Amino acid sequence: MTSQKIRKAVFPAAGMGTRFLPATKATPKEMLCLVDKPLIQYGVEEAVAAGCTEIILISSRGKTTMEDHFDANPELEASLAAKNKTALLEIARSVSKLAKVVVTRQPEPLGLGHAVLMAKEIVGNEPFAVLLPDDIVDAEVPCMKQMVDAFEEVGCSILGSEVVEGDAISAYGCLDCTADPLNPRLLNVKNMVEKPKPGTQPSQNAIIGRYILTPRIFEMIEAITPGAGGELQLTDAIKALLLHEKVYGYSYVGKRHDAGDKQGFLRATVELGLKHPILGQSFRSWLKSQSF
Secondary structure (H helix, E strand, C coil): CCCCCCCCCEEECCCCCCCCCCCCCCCCCCHHHEEEEHHHHHHHHHHHHHHCCEEEEEEECCHHHHHHHHCHHHHHHHHHHHCCHHHHHHHHHHHCCCCEEEEEEECCCCCHHHHHHHHHHHHCCCEEECCCCCEEEECCCCCHHEEEHHHHHHCCCEEEEEEEHHHHHHHHHEEEEEEHHHHHCCEEEEEEEEECCCCCCCCCCCEEEEEEEHHHHHHHHCCCCHHHHHHHHHHHHHHHCCCCCEEEEEEEECCCCCCCCHHHHHHHHHHHHHHCCCCCHHHHHHHHHCCC
16 A cells, blocks of 8 residues: 555557548547547546646657647747737647646557556656546546545555446456445456456446556566567556555546547537537537437
8 A cells, every 4th residue: 555646647649540540540549639629638637637747648650749739839829929819829828738748659559558568667666547548538526536536545556447238348348346345436356357258247347448556567567478469468467466466446427438439439529519618508509400
């Protein structure tokens, strides 16, 4: 158990985004715009709201636009200032002020565990958050903030979890777990099963793209055996971690959108568009006026 604060958040973002071709042929999937912000910004804002002050982007060749997005743009800012577009100027400046952003590369696509391992030297010997940019969680209290609060209670690795009904659980990593008697949202993890066959799942508690991990995870990633394609799976490393220390699941409050899937991206666009403070009302009126 540790009393250290979660200061750093890792964003694995080195994938090629092939499910979104041709849009991702020259544009990183993480930079696709969901209503009025790129996917990656939703996750970064969530991490910052949870108290993280350093963002670690795991990138790859051809993805410098992600890095540029969180950097200052003096030419754009000067242009907006000269035209007295103060509201837009503040929006442009606010992105670069969100947090310190550090970028490191994953030279080969060797799995989520390998992507997390790329952050080892930057993270150092402290617990850290991992957020998958594909998973957009709409929540009154940001999902990672909920998990950080839980971490401060238990001081152990925590995996974001949601209940997935029926055979759909077969598309997820699944927790073999029991609810903690003192806090039902905390799940005592005994084991994990990756994409269980229908009817074999130990529970309906799926692992989603939010993690808080202790630094010992790096040792576990380095020790596990690569799977298909030479990939190092984060799930295998967490299972190994279970042999040494406690791991919890956390049943967060909120709605997750799988924005890494075209159908999920469309649904997220509509739902978040309807909730947008400026665009929502007019968008709702337009939807009601259509005959689909």
